[in-house]
Amino acid sequence: MTDVLNDPQPFRSAAPLQLDRALGWKYFTEPGEVYERDGVWYLTSVAAIRFAHQHPEIFSSAKAFESLGSPVPLIPIAVDPPAQIRYRRILDPMFAPRVVTPLEPELRRQVRELVDGFKHRGECEVVRDLGSLYPTSVILTLFGMPLKDRDTFIEWTEAIIQASGMNPADMDEQQVNAAMNLFGYLQGYITEKRAHPSNDSLSAVLALTGDDAWTDEEVLGLCFLFVIAGLDTVTASISFLLYHLAQRPELQRQVRENPDLGGKVIEEILRLELPAPMTPRVTLSDTEVCGVKIPAGAFTFLVLGSANREDRPSADDIDVDNADRGHLSFGGGIHRCLGSHLARRELKLMLEEVMSTLPEFSLAPGTQPSCTWPAGTLHLNSVHLTWDAGAVS
Numbered sequence: 055m056t057d058v059l060n061d062p063q064p065f066r067s068a069a070p071l072q073l074d075r076a077l078g079w080k081y082f083t084e085p086g087e088v089y090e091r092d093g094v095w096y097l098t099s100v101a102a103i104r105f106a107h108q109h110p111e112i113f114s115s116a117k118a119f120e121s122l123g124s125p126v127p128l129i130p131i132a133v134d135p136p137a138q139i140r141y142r143r144i145l146d147p148m149f150a151p152r153v154v155t156p157l158e159p160e161l162r163r164q165v166r167e168l169v170d171g172f173k174h175r176g177e178c179e180v181v182r183d184l185g186s187l188y189p190t191s192v193i194l195t196l197f198g199m200p201l202k203d204r205d206t207f208i209e210w211t212e213a214i215i216q217a218s219g220m221n222p223a224d225m226d227e228q229q230v231n232a233a234m235n236l237f238g239y240l241q242g243y244i245t246e247k248r249a250h251p252s253n254d255s256l257s258a259v260l261a262l263t264g265d266d267a268w269t270d271e272e273v274l275g276l277c278f279l280f281v282i283a284g285l286d287t288v289t290a291s292i293s294f295l296l297y298h299l300a301q302r303p304e305l306q307r308q309v310r311e312n313p314d315l316g317g318k319v320i321e322e323i324l325r326l327e328l329p330a331p332m333t334p335r336v337t338l339s340d341t342e343v344c345g346v347k348i349p350a351g352a353f354t355f356l357v358l359g360s361a362n363r364e365d366r367p368s369a370d371d372i373d374v375d376n377a378d379r380g381h382l383s384f385g386g387g388i389h390r391c392l393g394s395h396l397a398r399r400e401l402k403l404m405l406e407e408v409m410s411t412l413p414e415f416s417l418a419p420g421t422q423p424s425c426t427w428p429a430g431t432l433h434l435n436s437v438h439l440t441w442d443a444g445a446v447s
């Protein structure tokens with residue numbers, strides 16, 4: 055497999071996703087449900103994507119991530135069965151709701167502290183003041199790392215996330231240094247936790263023995279993937295959520311009056327505004343999807359963003375009445391997002407704290423939040439909000 059993730063792809067790059075995702079995901083649906091452009095294959099319908107999810111023996115994730123040339127094994131995304139199944143058997147219980155729930159009071163405290171920090175200003179920039187800080191604190195808590203390291207951690211991870219779609223040979227000095235510093239930090243922690251385990255997910259992985267035991271390199275790969283998969287995605291969802299609510303005062307009022315509605319709004323924002331909207335695979339053999347033949351060795355994108363808008367009464371708008379119909383924003387099949395419970399909990403706590411602390415908020419006049427495309431994680435670059443500071447208690 056070649057370096058497709060790093061190659062220019064005019065068709066993909068031209069998608070109009072910056073300002074209007076409805077338009078952008080329609081762009082990918084228009085040519086059909088299975089097609090090829092610039093040597094890359096696109097699966098855009100629910101049926102086509104489900105087929106790929108159900109056939110990891112044909113649609114390899116390991117081959118797709120090979121081209122990134124990560125210095126550590128990105129466990130479990132860059133691994134195919136049977137090894138991937140073995141990793142997930144160990145990891146799934148560690149990220150289940152029963153593990154996330156006891157963390158809730160601490161995670162709520164962290165987000166409340168952030169919102170309290172700007173509530174009297176009457177304005178904030180969501181990505182800077184909340185979106186990037188909160189998921190980093192959460193990951194540090196999950197791994198039993200000190201919260202005082204948050205800002206340094208963010209500095210390293212931002213450089214790495216920027217470089218994550220890039221060949222290591224193309225990384226600049228700052229990005230290489232950030233990666234080396236993060237690896238050094240994580241390695242130090244792995245050594246420390248092996249010697250003095252505590253009650254956190256990292257210690258639980260390190261405590262495994264016998265055939266299940268992980269090497270330091272494997273644990274490092276897992277931590278590194280968490281940085282790439284578990285920070286930017288939640289940052290993106292926080293800003294998409296507040297961006298849409300800021301434009302809908304009536305929906306804000308309803309969510310304040312009926313907090314259960316918040317969960318439905320979160321699901322709809324996840325469906326409409328996917329942080330990880332296109333997942334890569336490479337075919338290991340010739341195959342046929344929805345009547346179209348795809349050769350072996352084909353680099354393929356599963357266009358989750360398009361499939362999420364298929365067959366919906368109000369496909370392009372927040373539709374709380376149909377929120378329980380589900381979506382593909384966390385992927386599907388064996389690689390379905392390991393952090394989905396955690397991500398949903400973070401979004402729920404964030405929304406509850408924002409809605410109970412801030413009065414009605416809106417987009418700052420003259421600002422128009424936009425996304426950068428192409429990008430590994432689709433996110434708004436900035437979201438400036440304003441509210442009446444005098445109405446904050």
Ligand code: HEM
Pocket residue numbers: 115129130131132142279280283284285287288291328329330333334382383384385386388389390391392393394396397
């Ligand atoms: C709103 C937030 C999130 C979204 C939209 C999201 C989305 C996704 C998607 C689409 C996949 C499947 C990738 C593929 O099939 O190639 C995935 C996998 C994964 N996600 Fe998430 N994610 C989110 C948050 C998180 C968080 C918070 C964590 C960890 C703390 C996390 C950890 C992972 C891991 C480890 C995988 C790989 C699973 C495997 O290969 O078996 N994600 N995520």
